[in-house]
Every structure is written in C-alpha cells, then in structure tokens.
Amino acid sequence: MSENYKFDTLSLHAGHIPDKETGSRAVPIYQTTSYVFNSTEEAASLYNMEVGGHLYTRISNPTVAALEQRLAALEGGASALACSSGMAAMHLVVSAICSSGDHIVASSKMYGANINLLQHTMPRFGVKTDFVNPNDPEAINRAIKPNTKLVFGEVIGNPGLDIMDVPEIAKICNSKNIPLVLDATFNTPYLMQPFKHGANIIVHSLTKWLGGHGIAIGGAVVNGGNFDWGDKDKFPTISGPHFALGGISFWEEFGPSALIAKIRAEGMYNFGPSLSPTNAFHLMQGIETLPLRMKKHIENTHSILDFLVNHEMVEWVKHPDLETHPDHEVAKRILPKGSGSIVAFGIKGGREAGKAFIESVQLASHLANVGDAKTLLIHPGSTTHSHLSSEAMKEGGLTDDMIRLSVGLEDINDIKKDFERGFKAVKKLNK
Amino acid sequence: MIINFKDAKTYIGTGGKSLDNTKKTLCFLHGSGQNHLSFVQQARFFAYKGYSVIVPDMPAHGFSDGNPCKSIKENAEWINDLLVDLKLNDVVVIGHSQGCLVALELNRILKSSLEALIFVAGSNEIPVNQFLLDLSKEKPQKACQMMVTWGHGIDGDMSINKWPGHSHYGEGNNIMCMNKPTALKYDLHSCNDYSDGIDAAKNIKVPALAVLAKNDQMTPLKSGLKFVELIKNCETHILDCGHFLPSERPMELNSIINSFLSKLK
Numbered sequence: 001m002s003e004n005y006k007f008d009t010l011s012l013h014a015g016h017i018p019d020k021e022t023g024s025r026a027v028p029i030y031q032t033t034s035y036v037f038n039s040t041e042e043a044a045s046l047y048n049m050e051v052g053g054h055l056y057t058r059i060s061n062p063t064v065a066a067l068e069q070r071l072a073a074l075e076g077g078a079s080a081l082a083c084s085s086g087m088a089a090m091h092l093v094v095s096a097i098c099s100s101g102d103h104i105v106a107s108s109k110m111y112g113a114n115i116n117l118l119q120h121t122m123p124r125f126g127v128k129t130d131f132v133n134p135n136d137p138e139a140i141n142r143a144i145k146p147n148t149k150l151v152f153g154e155v156i157g158n159p160g161l162d163i164m165d166v167p168e169i170a171k172i173c174n175s176k177n178i179p180l181v182l183d184a185t186f187n188t189p190y191l192m193q194p195f196k197h198g199a200n201i202i203v204h205s206l207t208k209w210l211g212g213h214g215i216a217i218g219g220a221v222v223n224g225g226n227f228d229w230g231d232k233d234k235f236p237t238i239s240g241p242h243f244a245l246g247g248i249s250f251w252e253e254f255g256p257s258a259l260i261a262k263i264r265a266e267g268m269y270n271f272g273p274s275l276s277p278t279n280a281f282h283l284m285q286g287i288e289t290l291p292l293r294m295k296k297h298i299e300n301t302h303s304i305l306d307f308l309v310n311h312e313m314v315e316w317v318k319h320p321d322l323e324t325h326p327d328h329e330v331a332k333r334i335l336p337k338g339s340g341s342i343v344a345f346g347i348k349g350g351r352e353a354g355k356a357f358i359e360s361v362q363l364a365s366h367l368a369n370v371g372d373a374k375t376l377l378i379h380p381g382s383t384t385h386s387h388l389s390s391e392a393m394k395e396g397g398l399t400d401d402m403i404r405l406s407v408g409l410e411d412i413n414d415i416k417k418d419f420e421r422g423f424k425a426v427k428k429l430n431k
Numbered sequence: 432m433i434i435n436f437k438d439a440k441t442y443i444g445t446g447g448k449s450l451d452n453t454k455k456t457l458c459f460l461h462g463s464g465q466n467h468l469s470f471v472q473q474a475r476f477f478a479y480k481g482y483s484v485i486v487p488d489m490p491a492h493g494f495s496d497g498n499p500c501k502s503i504k505e506n507a508e509w510i511n512d513l514l515v516d517l518k519l520n521d522v523v524v525i526g527h528s529q530g531c532l533v534a535l536e537l538n539r540i541l542k543s544s545l546e547a548l549i550f551v552a553g554s555n556e557i558p559v560n561q562f563l564l565d566l567s568k569e570k571p572q573k574a575c576q577m578m579v580t581w582g583h584g585i586d587g588d589m590s591i592n593k594w595p596g597h598s599h600y601g602e603g604n605n606i607m608c609m610n611k612p613t614a615l616k617y618d619l620h621s622c623n624d625y626s627d628g629i630d631a632a633k634n635i636k637v638p639a640l641a642v643l644a645k646n647d648q649m650t651p652l653k654s655g656l657k658f659v660e661l662i663k664n665c666e667t668h669i670l671d672c673g674h675f676l677p678s679e680r681p682m683e684l685n686s687i688i689n690s691f692l693s694k695l696k
C-alpha cells in the first residue's frame with residue numbers, strides 16, 4: 001500500500017504480481033496470437049478502446065504489457081509500448097507525429113540507422129530533417145521552424161559519445177511547444193531518466209543494456225505524458241480527429257497517454273512491428289538485474305579507461321567521464337552515476353593496427369552489437385566503414401584507428417589481459 | 432466537446448460519442464484535482480452502451496478555463512446550471528471522491544429530479560489533513576504526486592494496469608498536472624469544509640449505489656460504510672483496490688454500474 005518502491009525493486013517487480021490461479025512467480029509467457037472474447041459486447045468494447053484489455057497480439061499481449069508497464073515505471077512515464085526493435089520504436093514515433101510537409105530537427109551524431117531513417121527514408125514521404133550539432137542547444141533553437149514537429153537526439157550518441165544537454169534543450173523545446181524525443185538506449189533509466197530533465201518521449205533499443213544479454217531484439221516508446229498536444233493545427237494526428245473510432249481526438253480522450261493510444265491504434269494496427277511474447281520475457285529477465293549490471297558496467301568502464309589512458313600503445317581514448325572529453329561537464333551534471341560503458345579508443349599504427357588488435361583478442365567478441373553482458377569490440381575502419389578512406393571517415397567524425405568497445409561484466413583483469421594480447425600483436429606489426 | 436459556459440471555455444467529455452439528450456444521461460463528476468480523464472474507461476464504455484455521457488471538466492480543471500469553484504455548494508450550483516444549460520433532465524449522477532460530495536449537494540438543490548445517484552469511493556465527509564492542505568497551496572505539484580501515491584492500492588506501486596502499458600502513477604500525475612495550479616487547493620479546502628453531508632445523505636430519495644474500495648486511504652472504507660448507512664436502501668459493493676477505482680478496477684466498476692442501471696425502471 002503506497003510504498004513508492006525504489007528503482008531496484010521496480011526493476012524486479014513492476015508490471016507483474018503473481019496471479020491467484022497459478023501463483024507463477026515469474027511473468028508467464030503468453031505465447032498466443034489472440035484472446036477469447038466472453039461476449040460480443042466485450043469484443044466490441046476492446047475494439048472501440050472503451051476499456052483496456054487484449055484482443056490480438058499485434059496490438060498488445062499480457063507478457064509484453066508487463067514489460068511495458070515495467071518500463072513506464074522505471075522511466076516515470078505515463079505509458080509505454082514495446083515493439084520489435086529500437087528502430088521500430090523510432091519509426092513508430094516519427095510516423096505517429098509527422099505527416100508530409102512536416103519538419104524534424106535531429107542530432108547530426110547518431111546511430112547510422114537513426115540518421116538514415118531521417119535523412120533518406122522520411123524525405124520520400126515528405127518529412128524533412130535538419131541535422132545539427134547535438135551539443136549546441138542554440139543551434140537546435142535556430143533550426144526549429146514553424147513546421148517542426150519534434151526534436152530528436154541520442155542522450156549519449158552512438159558511436160561518437162556526444163552528450164546532449166537535455167535540460168537546456170528541453171527548455172527550448174518546451175518554450176516552442178515541440179516534443180523532445182530522446183533515444184535513451186546508451187544511458188538506460190538507471191543512469192538517467194530523461195523525463196526528470198524535461199524530455200517528453202523516450203525511445204529505447206531494448207536489445208542493448210536493458211535486455212543486456214544479447215539474446216533478443218526489442219524496442220520501446222515511453223510516453224512522458226508531460227506534453228500538451230492540444231494545438232490541433234500543429235499536431236492533427238494526436239489532437240485532430242482519428243480516421244476510425246468515430247473520429248475521436250486521442251488527446252481529448254486519453255490525455256497523457258494520447259501518443260501511445262495513437263501508436264497502438266495506428267502504428268501497431270497498420271505497420272505491425274509487434275514484439276514476440278517470448279522476447280518480451282527475455283528482455284524483462286534482463287531488466288531484473290539492470291541496476292546490478294549497470295553498476296558493474298560503469299565500474300569496469302572506469303577501470304578500463306584508466307588502463308587505456310595509461311597504455312603506451314593507445315593514441316587516444318574517448319569517454320564522457322574523462323576530463324578530456326568536450327562534453328565532460330554536461331556528463332557530470334546529467335549523468336552523475338557515469339556516462340555508459342561504450343569507450344572509443346585509437347591504437348598507435350592506424351587502420352592496420354586496429355585490425356590486428358581486433359583479430360588477436362580472444363575474450364572480447366568482435367561483433368556489431370553493444371550493451372551485452374559480455375565485452376564486445378568493433379573496428380569500424382576494417383568492417384562497417386572499410387569502404388571509406390581515412391579522410392572520408394574523418395568527415396563523419398571517425399578515425400581509421402578507432403576501436404569501439406562495449407565494456408562487459410567479466411573480471412576486469414581478464415579483460416585487461418585479453419587487451420594486452422591484442423596490443424602485443426600490434427607491437428609486432430609496428431616493428 | 433467544448434462549449435462556452437458562464438463566459439469560460441468549458442470542456443465536457445462525452446465518451447467519444449456526441450451528446451444526445453433524447454437518451455438517458457450519465458453525468459460523471461470527477462474528484463479533487465482530477466478531470467474528465469480519470470473516468471476515461473467509464474465514459475467510453477457507457478457512451479458505447481447507448482447512454483448519453485457527460486464528464487465535465489470543472490472550471491480550471493482539464494481543458495476548462497474559468498475560476499475554480501470555492502466550495503462544494505458552488506461546485507453543485509455550477510453543475511446544476513450546466514445541466515439546465517444542456518437541457519438535461521433525469522440524469523444519473525456518478526461521483527468519484529469529491530464528486531460524491533458535489534452529487535450529494537446537487538441532489539439537495541436540483542430543481543428537476545435526478546434519476547439515481549452513484550457514489551464511487553465516496554463518503555459524506557472528506558476531511559483533509561493540514562499538511563496536504565498547506566502543500567496544495569505551496570507546492571501543488573508535490574501535493575498531486577502524494578495524492579496519486581496514496582490514492583492507489585498495490586497496483587499503483589507495482590505498475591499493474593488493465594490498460595496495457597499504462598502506469599497509474601505516471602498517468603495519474605500528469606492528469607492532475609493538466610489542471611490550473613490553484614485548482615487543487617480550492618478542491619481540497621472545499622472537501623475539508625463541507626459539513627452538510629449527513630443531512631444530504633439522509634435526504635436521498637432516489638435509488639443509490641455505492642462502490643467503495645477496501646484499501647482507500649483518501650476516503651477510508653470505514654467512513655464510506657458509515658456513509659452508506661445514512662442512505663436509504665443504498666446498494667453497496669466493496670472492491671479490493673485503492674481510492675482510484677475507476678482506473679484500478681474499470682471492468683468490475685463498469686459491470687456493477689451497468690447492472691444497477693439496468694434495474695432502474
């Protein structure tokens with residue numbers, strides 16, 4: 001009764017209490033596509049959104065709902081919706097709010113697919129984006145136009161690790177009545193809760209730290225419930241008449257949860273990027289230990305930073321918790337527990353050295369994911385960006401000696417030993 | 432729908448259907464610091480069951496402008512005038528919390544008759560502690576937060592919700608934050624100052640239904656049970672949840688109200 005449970009407790013419990021019939025302590029996996037209606041009246045009431053409930057798993061599912069309610073609780077949001085991937089979440093938000101002729105202001109330093117969606121795909125549907133430096137709130141302010149419908153960025157950018165000054169940017173968005181949408185994948189609600197800093201909508205790739213074990217792809221939209229969608233001319237998809245349900249306005253009917261209601265009624269209905277109940281279960285299992293894992297991720301990250309900064313084979317190290325990082329002061333202010341477990345570093349010897357390092361380590365896995373419990377590495381210069389010249393990479397803010405490291409939870413000395421093996425191979429090469 | 436009433440923009444939720452005063456009307460009265468959104472799962476449900484539904488945002492609440500009413504009597508007079516303005520007769524009034532006090536008072540002053548009264552988490556009195564009264568004046572946002580936490584049963588703490596993906600706390604806070612900052616202070620004082628509840632309850636001559644909550648920390652069950660004793664033949668149900676039973680137990684509440692309504696006439 002009104003315990004106001006804390007973060008660690010909510011990570012384990014929010015969204016589920018054992019049901020009386022089975023007593024199942026774990027969240028049951030409701031592996032079903034559909035739900036038997038007790039009457040035609042009940043079926044109609046679900047279709048009409050008269051009351052909450054489940055009618056078809058593309059729209060909602062009890063296991064997925066437990067995950068959604070856990071995320072809403074951890075972020076302090078009004079409601080959440082889980083979907084098939086982080087990219088699906090991003091697309092659901094953009095397509096729910098924007099129509100042809102609308103404009104977006106977005107960070108220029110984001111995950112490739114986030115950039116691609118806004119730069120190449122959405123313009124085909126008449127939605128244009130201006131990209132601006134994420135650590136320059138004034139530039140964001142200047143880029144906002146009368147037809148701007150949202151401002152988008154990553155709290156901690158992938159892979160450049162730029163930090164957005166969320167409270168400053170939120171102030172600007174708020175004063176212009178534009179929702180601030182943040183990809184909070186790299187921080188997770190454990191390191192920072194964007195709604196507390198004035199953001200309005202969060203998208204997550206659950207695939208990463210929230211799920212945390214590299215076993216399931218998933219995404220989520222969390223709705224702060226703190227945005228006024230009442231301007232019908234500006235946000236007709238949320239506050240104007242809906243094409244079904246007798247032309248209701250989601251804003252008038254559902255208030256703080258208008259955006260999620262809209263996404264369920266349109267995005268999930270018509271595009272259908274639903275999350276499988278089994279993946280929802282796996283992701284929730286991960287969230288149970290999020291606080292413990294994030295603590296260790298940060299601890300190991302700080303230790304490896306120390307190791308790399310002082311290593312003779314390392315040319316440079318980039319992480320917002322280092323004083324040398326340009327956004328260090330912002331990071332200290334908005335991410336006091338630490339700014340995530342992604343580290344970028346350059347190895348003496350350029351592209352070839354990076355390649356040799358990656359190919360010589362044993363424990364760290366060479367792959368294209370981040371946020372696993374295991375240590376992961378990638379060398380963009382010899383993989384994702386191998387087709388680019390050193391100069392072209394520099395233009396995109398990357399260098400050919402750069403290694404992106406996702407620090408895992410292994411014994412820190414084992415990680416260091418593994419890296420020494422990599423550095424030894426580079427040394428041999430450099431001789 | 433939005434109307435201009437007493438020179439102020441006034442929003443009235445109609446459950447997604449247009450108002451039709453040839454049908455039986457259900458008038459939902461929201462609680463302290465709430466607005467039409469606290470009845471979303473009742474408004475839409477009954478509008479689709481063929482009733483005409485109105486859920487007015489009281490002045491300075493939700494999407495309504497105007498100055499907040501400063502007493503239960505003033506609230507009741509405002510509703511009375513609204514019913515006259517909308518030409519609605521024989522309405523069934525359903526109050527939640529403070530809305531129950533307003534319903535009691537409305538029943539006393541109403542020129543035309545009411546068809547029935549439904550009290551959700553109600554009592555004949557709602558004393559408010561001094562701490563919350565002060566907080567509602569000095570830090571209304573903090574007061575809202577506390578009410579949302581106290582107001583919900585375990586489902587609030589555990590983020591258990593029949594509406595997939597919704598959080599009682601997150602949603603409840605934001606619903607309250609939509610109101611003008613002074614609204615809560617006047618609501619809580621109105622509740623605290625109201626002392627005609629016993630008389631008003633004894634005066635009820637129309638069919639009455641009360642749905643109370645076992646873990647209600649705002650209008651405790653004990654007080655609710657004393658209240659229903661004052662009303663002649665009040666059908667009473669107790670649900671296992673907190674004070675916000677319209678969102679905590681929407682199906683059960685709707686079904687109790689539905690079967691009560693089907694017994695009228």
Ligand SMILES: Cc1ncc(COP(=O)(O)O)c(C=O)c1O
Binds near residue numbers: 086088185208217219
């Ligand atoms: C910051 C960020 N956002 C979104 C995504 C997309 O997530 P998903 O792979 O779950 O679609 C990624 C994936 O790498 C990411 O790093």
